[in-house]
Amino acid sequence: MDDRIDPTPDTGILACPDCDLLQVLPEVPPGGKARCSRCGRTLANRIRNSIERPLALTLAALPVLVVANAAPLMGLSVVGRQASTTIIGGAYQMWIEGQELTALIVLFCAVLAPAAYILFSLVVLLSATRPPAPRWVGDMVRWADRVQPWSMVEVMMLGILVALVKIAELAKVEPGIGMYAVGILMLLLPAIQVSLDPDEIWARLTWADGELPSTTPDAPTPETERTGSPP
């Protein structure tokens, strides 16, 4: 790891995002965690290989994402008749049955949000491998963060299983390749999230005010010219 880049560009003073308590972040060793002394929120999580490992997981998630969306999730056969469905096919069926809003929510939470999260993370991690990363990468971090709660692959996986059990009462159902891909994706997505240290990313970004990431921990003497103008 490049140890010239300090993960905290400050004096180490920060305010807890959950309770706004001002505190000095102690030196957190690699693999260590720091919690807010008042509310217990995790303030720093120094993960080892926090760029390379999530990058590898993101690259692995890409082809799995394609298979999960392209291959049938499950098939059904009753007295010689066959049927199968994909994720998008499920959303489409809801749409043509008059449930347009539900179809859009399913499409967003099951397809668009996970895909966006993977793509944004990939761009962010790739640009973080060669600091200083351009400042627009900050927007990507923000978007990955925004879209993450809406990526519901693990919820969908459980939903598929429940649907399988319900339909198994009526007909013979077989899991498809898509379902296995969803199962793998369900493990990869949280793995990306927990192996990534956002502070490490921020430390490698060019600041919105044009400043390059600090190689030595210089305190952002809170002067007015450092805050101020929109990007």
Next chain:
Amino acid sequence: MTTAALSGARAGLVSCETCGLLSRPVGSAEPGYCPRCGKRLEWRRPRSIQTTWALVVAAAICYVPANLLPVLGTTTLGSTEYDTIMGGVVFLYTSGSWPLALIVLIASVMVPLGKLVALGYLLFSVQRGSVKSNRERTRLYRMVEIIGRWSMLDVFVDTFTVALVQLQPLMSVRPGAGVMFFAAVVVLTMIAASTFDPRLIWDAETE
């Protein structure tokens, strides 16, 4: 710990919601933009209480038709049977898979209701200026944030059931209007959790 508690806002420092950088704002009314990530700085999430209340009330209204209206209609050889969410739970239970029935019951009935009650309680206690059990209330908020997504379970179950069971004229399953309301409850409560500012829980103590 409690005697020396100084919040960022009280010290005149604002912490960026996106990247966590602490900086001195341009002015106290208009904090300006984060020097590092360029996001607009806010002391607290804007109009947090009002927005969250509005979303919670909207979700509570949708919760009623979500549970009363059918989510699925199964047509077998001309006769149609409608199922509500509770009906689906009962179906799973009677067909022998009680663990799944329990999961669906928790995710679809108890979690959305629990979220509405929890958010309502957090809003009430913040408005009353409560300083009691702040740590527990913050923990409750984090739980609401984490658990909320699991309520979408039934929407996925219904979607894939509908998509797969299309064997006209033998048997077909159609979605009912309840699904839409149910999905709306989940989306509205998830947005409500993101508009609530947990720092408000602690502000009464610091002042």
